[in-house]
Amino acid sequence: GKSLADGLTAEFRMKRWALTLAALLMLPALANASLEKTVSTMLANNQYMGMVNDNELGRTVIAIGLGMHRKASVAQEIARQDAMKSLTAYLKGERISSVERASQSWKGDTVLEEYYTSLTSNVEGTLKAAWNFNTGEHDGMTYNVMVISERSRDFSELFEKHDSIVEARGVASLSSGVEAARTTALNNALRSAVEQYGGVQMASKTTIENAEALRAKLSTVSSGHVQRYTVIKEYQEGNNYFIIISAEVSDSPPDGQQQILAIQENMGRPSFAIQTDRPEVDRLMRELLATSGFEVSSSPNSARYTIKTDISKYEYKAMGGMTGLQTTIKVRITDRFSSDDLINVSSDPNNSVEISDSATIREQNSLSYAMEDLQPKLTSAIKKQFISQFNNGSKIQVTLKNFDRMRDVDELRACLESLPLTKSVSVQPIQNRSANYEVIYLGDPASLQLDILKHSRSFSLRGLKAKNTDTKAVVLSF
Known part of the structure; x- marks a missing residue:
C-alpha cells in the first residue's frame, strides 16, 4: 500500500x-x-x-x-x-x-x-x-x-x-x-x-x-x-x-562569496598591504588573500587596510631526542581611515607542531601549518568586517587643527552631521588647538574629505583646507 x-x-x-x-x-x-x-x-x-x-x-x-x-x-x-x-x-x-x-x-x-x-x-x-x-x-x-x-x-x-x-x-x-x-x-x-x-x-x-x-x-x-x-x-x-x-x-558558493564580492565592489574594492620582514610570510599571506578573493597592493599608501604579523616560535625536546617546533602567527589589521585596530586574530600553536632533526624542515612545515590554521579564521573575520562596514558604516577619524574659535569646532561638527551618509559624530577631548571627531560614515571613506570641503561652504568655515598627512585619515586646518 x-x-x-x-x-x-x-x-x-x-x-x-x-x-x-x-x-x-x-x-x-x-x-x-x-x-x-x-x-x-x-x-x-x-x-x-x-x-x-x-x-x-x-x-x-x-x-x-x-x-x-x-x-x-x-x-x-x-x-x-x-x-x-x-x-x-x-x-x-x-x-x-x-x-x-x-x-x-x-x-x-x-x-x-x-x-x-x-x-x-x-x-x-x-x-x-x-x-x-x-x-x-x-x-x-x-x-x-x-x-x-x-x-x-x-x-x-x-x-x-x-x-x-x-x-x-x-x-x-x-x-x-x-x-x-x-x-x-x-x-x-x-x-x-x-x-x-x-x-x-x-x-x-x-x-x-x-x-x-x-x-x-x-x-x-x-x-x-x-x-x-x-x-x-x-x-x-x-x-x-x-x-x-x-x-x-x-x-x-560557500561562505556567501557572491555577497562578499558584491559588497567589495560597493566599497570601491579595497586592498590590503602586508607589512612583514619575512619573505616567506609575505608570500604565504598573499596566497591566502588571493585565494579568498581579496586584493593585495604592493604600496601601503594605496591600500586601505594594512596587515601586520607577529610570529613567535616555541622549540622543545620531543620523543627520540628530536626537536619539536610550534609556531604562532598573530595578525593585526588596521584601517587607514580609523585609529582603532580592525581585526586581531591568531593561529593555534597546537595545530602547528612539526618534529624533525632538520631545523629547515621544522621552520617551513610549522609555519605552513600555522598559516593553514589561520586562513579560515582570518578570511571569516575580514568578511564579517566587510559586511559590518557596508551595513553599519565605517569608523573614521577626522582631525581639525589650528582653529582660532570654539565656534569652528561646533561648525565642523554641524557640517559633518549634515552629510547625508553620516550616521553619527562624536567629539573627543580637545588638546593643543586640535579637535578629533569620530565619524560613523555609510559612504566610501575615500570621498569623505571632498564631501566635507564641498559642504563647508554652507557653514562658517571660511579658509578650511585639507592637510596631507600619512598618520590620519582626514586632517583639516585653516
Whole structure:
C-alpha cells in the first residue's frame, strides 16, 4: 500500500511539475498584450511604479527603471537594477530621512543665505520570482520593466531547493545589433534563473542633495549559480531580442562569496598591504588573500587596510631526542581611515607542531601549518568586517587643527552631521588647538574629505583646507 501511494505521489509531482513548466512557458505570451499596453500608458504618464489587476497574472506590480550610458548593455543593466530597487522598495518599504534648513555661506567677505535640503533613502529586501518583461528607449534613456505577480509568486513556491530546473526569460535591446543583443539577453536569462531559484537580495543607499546630485550605492546578490542550461526559444519582437532557457541552478558558493564580492565592489574594492620582514610570510599571506578573493597592493599608501604579523616560535625536546617546533602567527589589521585596530586574530600553536632533526624542515612545515590554521579564521573575520562596514558604516577619524574659535569646532561638527551618509559624530577631548571627531560614515571613506570641503561652504568655515598627512585619515586646518 505504501509503495503504491509513494508511486502515485511521485507521478502527481511529475505531472504538477510538467504543468507548471508548461504554464511558465506560456506566461510571457499570455501577459504580453495587457502588460505591453499598461507599460506604454505608464511611460506616457511618466509613471514608473504601479499595481494592476491582470486577467492572466492576477494582482501585478510593475516597476520601470531608467538608465543612461554610452553602451546599451550597461544602460540596460543600470535600468534593470533601478527597477529591482523600486520593486523592492514598493514591496518591502523604503526608509527615508531628510534634512532641511536655511544656512549661511560665504563668498569672499559677503555673507549669503542658502537653503539646503538633503534626502537619504535605504532599501533592503529579498525578492523571488521577479521577471524581466521588456526593455526599450524613452525620452533619450533606456528603460527596463520588472514584474512580480500573484502567478509568479505561486510559481516561486513550487521552486523548492530540490527542484533545481528553472525556466527563465531574458530580453535585450537590438540597438547594438543582433549578436550583442543575444549575448545580453542570454546573460539576463541566466541571472533571472538564479534570482528565481534562490531570490535576489538587494541593499541600496541613495542620496539626493538639492535635487542636483544623485549618488547611489547598490548591491545585488543572487543566491545560486547556473551549472548548465539549454536554450528553449529565442525570437525578435519589435526592437527587442528575447531568449528563454531551461537552467539547472545549484546553491551559491560557500561562505556567501557572491555577497562578499558584491559588497567589495560597493566599497570601491579595497586592498590590503602586508607589512612583514619575512619573505616567506609575505608570500604565504598573499596566497591566502588571493585565494579568498581579496586584493593585495604592493604600496601601503594605496591600500586601505594594512596587515601586520607577529610570529613567535616555541622549540622543545620531543620523543627520540628530536626537536619539536610550534609556531604562532598573530595578525593585526588596521584601517587607514580609523585609529582603532580592525581585526586581531591568531593561529593555534597546537595545530602547528612539526618534529624533525632538520631545523629547515621544522621552520617551513610549522609555519605552513600555522598559516593553514589561520586562513579560515582570518578570511571569516575580514568578511564579517566587510559586511559590518557596508551595513553599519565605517569608523573614521577626522582631525581639525589650528582653529582660532570654539565656534569652528561646533561648525565642523554641524557640517559633518549634515552629510547625508553620516550616521553619527562624536567629539573627543580637545588638546593643543586640535579637535578629533569620530565619524560613523555609510559612504566610501575615500570621498569623505571632498564631501566635507564641498559642504563647508554652507557653514562658517571660511579658509578650511585639507592637510596631507600619512598618520590620519582626514586632517583639516585653516
